[in-house]
Amino acid sequence: GESVGLHLPTLSVQEGDNSIINCAYSNSASDYFIWYKQESGKGPQFIIDIRSNMDKRQGQRVTVLLNKTVKHLSLQIAATQPGDSAVYFCAENLNDYKLSFGAGTTVTVRA
Amino acid sequence: ETGVTQTPRHLVMGMTNKKSLKCEQHLGHNAMYWYKQSAKKPLELMFVYSLEERVENNSVPSRFSPECPNSSHLFLHLHTLQPEDSALYLCASSQDGFAEAFFGQGTRLTVV
Numbered sequence: 001g002e003s004v005g006l007h008l009p010t011l012s013v014q015e016g017d018n019s020i021i022n023c024a025y026s027n028s029a030s031d032y033f034i035w036y037k038q039e040s041g042k043g044p045q046f047i048i049d050i051r052s053n054m055d056k057r058q059g060q061r062v063t064v065l066l067n068k069t070v071k072h073l074s075l076q077i078a079a080t081q082p083g084d085s086a087v088y089f090c091a092e093n094l095n096d097y098k099l100s101f102g103a104g105t106t107v108t109v110r111a
Numbered sequence: 112e113t114g115v116t117q118t119p120r121h122l123v124m125g126m127t128n129k130k131s132l133k134c135e136q137h138l139g140h141n142a143m144y145w146y147k148q149s150a151k152k153p154l155e156l157m158f159v160y161s162l163e164e165r166v167e168n169n170s171v172p173s174r175f176s177p178e179c180p181n182s183s184h185l186f187l188h189l190h191t192l193q194p195e196d197s198a199l200y201l202c203a204s205s206q207d208g209f210a211e212a213f214f215g216q217g218t219r220l221t222v223v
Contacts, residue, residue, distance in 0.1 A: 034211050043115070043201050043214035044154070089154070096208030097142060097167050101154040 010106045019077040021105050023090035028071060032093035035064060035075045038104070039086045047075070047088075077107075085109045114138040115215035117202050123221045124192065132187040132218045134202030142208055143185040145177060148199040148217070160185060161208065192222045 013019045025033070031052035036044035050057045050064045050073075057064050063076040073090050087104040094100050115136045124130050136143060145157040159167035160179040174196075176188040185202055199219050203212035 036214075041216075043117075043203075043216050046211045046213065049211055091154075093208075097144075097159040097161065098156055098208075099154075099212060100156075103151070103153050 008105055009103065010108070012108045012110060013080050014110050015080060015082060017080055019075075019080045019084070019107060021075045021077075021088050021090075021107065023073040023075075023102055025071050025073060025090070025092050027092060027094060027100075028068075030092040030094060033064070033066060033073050034091045034093075034099070035062075035073075036089045036091060036101075037084075037086045038089065044089060080107075080109050082109050082111065115202055115204055115213050117200075117215035117218050119218060120216060121219045121221075123223060124189070125223055126192060126194070128192075129188070129190040131189065132200055132202075132220075134185040134187075134215055136183055136185075136202075136204035136213070136215075138204055138206075138213060140204035140206045140213070141182055142205045143179060143182070144203040144205075144212060145175075145185065145187050146201040146203060146214075148201055150198075154201070158187075159208075166208075189220075192220075194222050196220065197222045 034049045035047040037047050038044045048059045048064050050066050061078045065074045087106050089101050089104045091099045091101045118133045142161045144159050147155045156169050157171045158177040163179045174191050178186040199217040201217045202215045205212040
């Protein structure tokens with residue numbers, strides 16, 4: 001089975017609220033993780049990454065948290081906007097060239 | 112503009128046809144990838160090329176044949192496909208393997 005998974009397939013959030021998207025991974029040897037955003041009709045777009053020697057990393061309106069103890073990854077989006085509506089994937093780097101993706105969470109922003 | 116360009120964007124082919132998907136990256140990366148994205152399934156890695164050598168072949172049927180003539184171009188040759196091969200085929204590139212991959216827009220393939 002897949003080694004990376006998301007807790008919820010869908011998330012509905014009110015515009016302006018914060019969003020939290022969760023992901024669990026099973027390979028404790030993975031040391032690099034990425035969040036991607038995929039809008040309809042487009043390829044996945046890199047959002048933010050984190051290496052296993054970090055617990056938290058912040059970008060513009062996004063924060064990724066890594067909990068290696070429970071093998072959990074989350075993506076927080078501050079002040080969610082309509083343009084944030086998309087499918088979000090977490091991915092873990094299993095070896096030098098292999099990214100394993102979760103099934104994705106569809107985020108819908110309500111106006 | 113993502114820096115990774117795929118053509119065609121849409122392709123409909125019969126099971127006896129032969130077609131090719133093309134990918135070009137303008138990012139100066141040294142690794143290129145083919146992924147398959149089916150509905151309600153995670154992205155599946157198909158092939159990886161690093162410095163024009165195949166370094167990963169993820170148990171893909173032989174009816175899919177990749178080609179990497181140089182570090183900027185990647186092809187996926189298709190022949191005798193099945194309807195279940197209908198999917199979005201995504202190309203990606205990265206600088207080395209331990210880095211984020213940049214994806215193209217994908218080719219939506221329908222096998223009839």
